[in-house]
Amino acid sequence: MYDFSTDSAACARAVEAGLSDYLTGPRLSGPGPAADRVVAAMRHGSLEGGKRLRPLLVRQAAAIFSVAPEAALPAGLAVEMIHCYSLIHDDLPAMDDDDLRRGRPTVHKAYDDATAILAGDALLTHAFALLGEPTTHADPAVRIRLVTELALGAGAGGMVGGQMRDIEGEKGGFSDGEIGIMQAMKTGALIRASVRMGAIIGGADARALSALTAYAEAAGRAFQLADDILDVTATPEAMGKATGKDAEAGKQTLVSTLGLDGARKVLDNTVNEALLALRTFGPKADGLRATARFFASRKN
Ligand code: GRG
Numbered sequence: 001m002y003d004f005s006t007d008s009a010a011c012a013r014a015v016e017a018g019l020s021d022y023l024t025g026p027r028l029s030g031p032g033p034a035a036d037r038v039v040a041a042m043r044h045g046s047l048e049g050g051k052r053l054r055p056l057l058v059r060q061a062a063a064i065f066s067v068a069p070e071a072a073l074p075a076g077l078a079v080e081m082i083h084c085y086s087l088i089h090d091d092l093p094a095m096d097d098d099d100l101r102r103g104r105p106t107v108h109k110a111y112d113d114a115t116a117i118l119a120g121d122a123l124l125t126h127a128f129a130l131l132g133e134p135t136t137h138a139d140p141a142v143r144i145r146l147v148t149e150l151a152l153g154a155g156a157g158g159m160v161g162g163q164m165r166d167i168e169g170e171k172g173g174f175s176d177g178e179i180g181i182m183q184a185m186k187t188g189a190l191i192r193a194s195v196r197m198g199a200i201i202g203g204a205d206a207r208a209l210s211a212l213t214a215y216a217e218a219a220g221r222a223f224q225l226a227d228d229i230l231d232v233t234a235t236p237e238a239m240g241k242a243t244g245k246d247a248e249a250g251k252q253t254l255v256s257t258l259g260l261d262g263a264r265k266v267l268d269n270t271v272n273e274a275l276l277a278l279r280t281f282g283p284k285a286d287g288l289r290a291t292a293r294f295f296a297s298r299k300n
Contacts, residue, residue: 065202
């Protein structure tokens, strides 16, 4: 029987080891000390912390097609590198201006703004270098699909575009629909890409890919709703942040427009929608089922 805590802990350990290994490897070493500083900042922003949920989704989606966890790991590491870069840049004074991330000083606080920008840039760049390596998948056509999937999820039609809309939305006046689109791009797109990358590694056919995409889109909405609920209900310490930033800044979220009870109801329905999308898959999809439930129940 699938056990979420065992599998997610095993995945987190593998991600920590895999990232640490990659971030000490020969691909990152330049000829002088300047390069060492940026690698140290990349390590600060990506190691020792984080739930590693996106690599877990890659692993769980691949598991439906009997792909071993190790075979899904490089793609999971690439997604996590993109996620960590986005957090490093999001914490900068020009964006959310946060001092703490995962209970530790943010990269620009531990180093400086310029180093944090460069560390994020380098994580972004190396994510795609890693996807291009034959160890990620033996078939170059699969590697190209993985690169495209991640680039589109992270780019202007996905995470970066969602962040831009979020910044524009701070002026207020977003409808529920516009908030939903912004969130689907900002956080949903990377979750969607993670699930689809696992499915692509597993050789999913069009029908399976479409069902898993429907799962991922609902799971992404559930993740963001839970995040918005936690922003107003959890203590900042539990979230590893200095403050409950979004609520404090009066940011528009579905909690601010639907109220806490309304948002919790939508969250339950959204998790059910994610589970329904998996109905044609057997017990091998239990990992993805457990993660959708975890998204709704998480405490940080
Ligand atoms: C700066 C290009 C750029 C994008 C930033 C994703 C994002 C866009 C910003 C993150 C800000 C944020 C806190 C969004 C809420 C949802 C979210 C992504 C939370 C953090 O993800 P978790 O909970 O974090 O998976 P851990 O630390 O566990 O990895």
